Amino acid sequence: MKPTLPLEGVRIIAVEQYGAGPYGSMFLSDMGAEVIKIENPKIGGDVSRQTGPFFLGENDSYFFQTFNLNKKSLSLNLKTEEGRKVFEALVKTADAVTNNLRGDQPEKLGITYDALKHINPKIVCGHLSAYGRDNDRANWPGYDYLMQAEAGLMSLTGEPGQAPARFGVSMVDFMTGAVASLGLTAGLLGAYKTGQGRDVDVSLFDVALHQLSYPATWYLNEGHVTERVARSAHPATVPCQLYKTQDSFIFLMAMTDKFWDILMGLLNDSVLSEDRFKAVAQRRENRDVLTxxxxxxxxxxxxxxxxxxxxxxxxCAPVYDLPQAMNNPYIRDIGMVRKVPHGENPDMEILGNPIKIDGQRLSGKAAVPMGDTTNEILTELGYSAEKIATLKSQGAI
Incomplete structure (x- = not known):
């Protein structure tokens, strides 16, 4: 018998596109929630369906598949009168509505708790925006790299003396998506207990700033400015950085005296065993010589x-490039690559979900074509075939 997933029976409406929002809601769909993705037929659905350079037939891409497994797709134009009626009928049956729109859009579209509580008082409304909905940047568009720049993360990334650098992938998008899903899940738990929904807000900027973590605490309380250290080293703990080997680099992290003593026993070198490197503070003071x-x-x-x-x-760890990381046997041994058959590529593979339930990796079904489940959802809501055809002719679906 197929095991029950923890979010089975939860219905979430997702007004989302591109990266951060879809990444976060995919955690929920992987864990069993019915995530109904709203895609506007007027613009061809989620823009990431057309994000190249690699495509899967018409209006689909590997980029889109990466963030939309296990979701349903409802083709719906929320800006039409009939489309709004469909949306409100769906809200009556849902537990949550989540979006990753610009901060001023949820109120305009009527997808906030205040706009929906008369339809469903238990509805939880999650909002993922660039800068939030309650300040003078609410109408600003924004992307991951901008947050890395302004929140100070780029200033801490890269080699000293070089231009600031961004992360290799959009980590602020992904962290914000994960935090948004955590917030939405907490809101759902509260609604189940109290019968009352709410708004839950997360922004790219807030999450990026929060990732400054202890360097921010050091600065706020002691005025200490953390700076980049050569070889991607930790700002305070030594040895914790890249070191040269005969043919490449290795990353070592002897973060404690215990690991330092073990390392000394394994390396068996008289210079490294000198008293000047014995204590944590001494190793920090002598970082350059120790390197x-x-x-x-x-x-x-x-x-x-x-x-x-x-x-x-x-x-310790090797420093792999992308092909080496993907061809590392370990990632398949632990199930972090999952096969997700797709109509255009029956052997399509996508990275596995890092969450295990009852010791098992979560499975995935390919993201469906735009509007693939529209008829199914509308029929469930009581729309006849004739009415569905009318909605289509009106441009509502």
Missing amino acids: QEIDRVLSSHTTEYWLELLAGKIP
Whole structure:
């Protein structure tokens, strides 16, 4: 018997597109929620269906598939009178409405709690925007990279003396999507207990700023300015950075005295064992010299040799490029690549969900064509075939 997923029976309407919102709601759909994705037929649905360079037939792409597994698609124009009626009928049956629109749009579209509570007092309305809905930037468009820039994250990324750098992928989008889904789930739990829904707001900027974490706390309380350190090193703990081997680099993190002592036993080098490196504070004070000495020792052998010697004893990792990371046997051994058959590619593979339920990875079904479940959902809501045809002719669906 197929195991029950924790969010089975939860219906979520998602007014979303592109990355952050769809990434977050896919966690919910993977865990069993019925996520109904609203796609405007006037503009061809979610813009990421046309995000290249790799496509899967007409109006579909690998980019779109990455963020929309297990969801339904309702072709619906919320800005039409008849489309609004369909939406409100759906709200009566739903537990939550989530969106990742610009901050001034939810109120204009009538998808806030105040606009919907007369239809369903238990509805939870999640809002993921660039800068929030309650300040003078509410109508500003915004994207991940802008948040990395203004929140100070780029200033901490890259090598000293070089231009600030962004993360290799849109981590602010993904973190905000995950935080938004956490907030929405908390809102749902509250609604189940009290019978009353609410608005839950998350913004890209707030989440990006929150990721400054302890450097922000250090600055706010002690005026300490954390700066970039060579070799992607930790600002305070040594050794914790890239080190040179005979053929490439290895990342070592001997973060405690315990790991330092183990490392010294494995490297068996008289210079590294000197008293000037014995304590955490001494290693921090002598970071540059220590880097040279560790480089000297590790350069005597290949990265593969050191990984075989150190792995499992000292926190360490190879520095892989994208092909190496994807061809690492370990990721398949642990089930982090899942096969998701698609009509245009029956062997399509996508990374697995990092959450396990009852020790099992979550499964995935390919994202459906735009509007694929429109008739199914409208029929459930009581619309006849004739009425559905009329809605289509009116441009509502």
